Amino acid sequence: MDTNRLRIAVQKSGRLAEKSFEILKAAGLKLRYSKNDLYCRVQNMDIDLLLIRDDDIPELVNNDVCDLGIVGGNVVAEFQARADEPENIRQVETLGFADCRLDLAVPKDWNYRGPQDLEGKVIATSYPALTKAFIGEHGLNTQVVEMSGAVELAPRLGIADLICDLVSTGATLEANNLKPVSTLYSSQAIMIGNLKPLNEAKQAVFARLLQRVRGVLASRENKYVMMNAPKASVPAISALLPGASAPTVIQLAGREDQVAIHAVCAEGVFWETMEKLRDVGASAILVLPIEKMMA
Ligand code: PRP
Ligand code: ZN
Numbered sequence: 694m695d696t697n698r699l700r701i702a703v704q705k706s707g708r709l710a711e712k713s714f715e716i717l718k719a720a721g722l723k724l725r726y727s728k729n730d731l732y733c734r735v736q737n738m739d740i741d742l743l744l745i746r747d748d749d750i751p752e753l754v755n756n757d758v759c760d761l762g763i764v765g766g767n768v769v770a771e772f773q774a775r776a777d778e779p780e781n782i783r784q785v786e787t788l789g790f791a792d793c794r795l796d797l798a799v800p801k802d803w804n805y806r807g808p809q810d811l812e813g814k815v816i817a818t819s820y821p822a823l824t825k826a827f828i829g830e831h832g833l834n835t836q837v838v839e840m841s842g843a844v845e846l847a848p849r850l851g852i853a854d855l856i857c858d859l860v861s862t863g864a865t866l867e868a869n870n871l872k873p874v875s876t877l878y879s880s881q882a883i884m885i886g887n888l889k890p891l892n893e894a895k896q897a898v899f900a901r902l903l904q905r906v907r908g909v910l911a912s913r914e915n916k917y918v919m920m921n922a923p924k925a926s927v928p929a930i931s932a933l934l935p936g937a938s939a940p941t942v943i944q945l946a947g948r949e950d951q952v953a954i955h956a957v958c959a960e961g962v963f964w965e966t967m968e969k970l971r972d973v974g975a976s977a978i979l980v981l982p983i984e985k986m987m988a
Contacts, residue, residue, distance in 0.1 A: 697894040698739045699902070702753050702762040705731075705744040708861075709882050712790045713763045717742075720905035739898050750885075755780050757887050760895060763788065767795055767820070767859060767880035774822035781888045785903065789910055791882040793861040795820055796873040797827075800848055800855070805874040811835045811855070817847030818857035820877075827857075827877050845869040904987070912983040916962050919955050919979045921945065926974035927954065933969050934958050957983070 703717075704710045718724060722740060726733040733742040743759055750764040751772035766787075773780060797816070799805050808831040815836045818824045828835045838853050845865050847853040859880075860866060860873055884906070891899055918937070922930055931940055936959025945951040954975070962980045970978055 695739075695741075697892065698741050699761065699891075699895045699898045700741050700743060700759045702743045702745055702750045702759040702764070704747040704750070704764065707747055708793070709747060709763065709765060709791045712788075712882065716763075716788060716790075716906060716909055719909040720902060722902075738902070739894065740902065751780075751782060754885050754887050755782050757781070757889060760887055760891060760899070761785065762885045763882060764885060765791055765793070765880050766883045767793065767823075767878055769883065769885055770795075770878050770880070771820045771823050774826050782885050783888055785884040785886045786906060786910075788882040788884060788906075789913070791880070793859045793880050794873075794876045795823060795857065795878040795880065796860045796866075797855060797857050797875040797877065798845075798860070798866050798871040798873045801870050801872050803855075803872075803874075808833060808875070814854040815852070816855055816857050817844050817853035819844055820857055823877055824857045845871060908986045912986040914959060915983050915986065916958050917955070917981040917983050918958050918962055919953065919977075919981070920970060920975040921951055921953050921977045922973075922975045923950050924952050925950075927952065929973040930954055930970060930975055931956075933966060933973065935962060935966060 703713045714724060722738055723736040724733055724742070725736065726744065731744055733744060735741065743753070745753070747764055747768050750762040751769050753759045754762040769782065773782070811828070811833050813834060815838055816824055817838045817840050819839065819841055821837050821839045824837050828837070838847070840847060844856050844858045846869065847856055848871065849869065856871065857877065863873070866873060918934060920930070927942055934940060934956050937956040940954050940956035943953045943955070945953055967978050967980070
């Protein structure tokens, strides 16, 4: 193993996999891998990817087999709630995809009033540590049954009264006649790292990668907005542009009173904003995606 190559654990397949590769590719990593690979050598940077099950990622970063990991916050939170020793993991960055919630869900015909209704019940879950922490916080006498999959079937099978499971669209709960009643944890994909300082070579690669990843995230959140307008409208237009720094104002050739206005805006350039811009005099309004950003 090359100790100067940064090693990143990534989910091989599942809810995060595709978008994890997408963000790394957008950060300029040249990746080639096939379905059965457990390992992928990045061709243009000193980085290797380990392609594994998401549940194994926190442990591999924790014990320093990998320097970084891209994983659901839910998996990390469960790992931390389970650990009886202090862990060596830190959150490096939130990545803004794979949003989901860890919810308590009960049969639809339950009239759930609050945690007190869980007294004496049985909860099935793949997140026993987070579930037990919730039970503990509320001082309840509630049993937790750990299942590794198909948790949503537990109430119907008579294994449990309710479940604690990940919900993203809610379709799985709906299909199983369950309803969410309480959120224990709100999750998204995060990048985690080991607390131990990296050696110089790895640190340089890491700093470069992180700057690029942040650039990818920023470019997704920002839009490039262009329009023409009478000079007199510039102050009103500037005030309307959401999250923009000082816009660029350019004189239009052969049109004394007309300018072009360009600005980078934080997302939220909705139709309503465009209509307001037009109302204060803007025309030919364009909102464009930004491919890359570097401060
Ligand atoms: C989760 C969860 C549900 C489903 C919910 O499983 O266990 O089955 O997603 O999604 P929905 O609300 O959009 O229907 P996932 O596929 O993430 O597998 P994992 O928990 O084993 O990683
Ligand atoms: Zn999993």
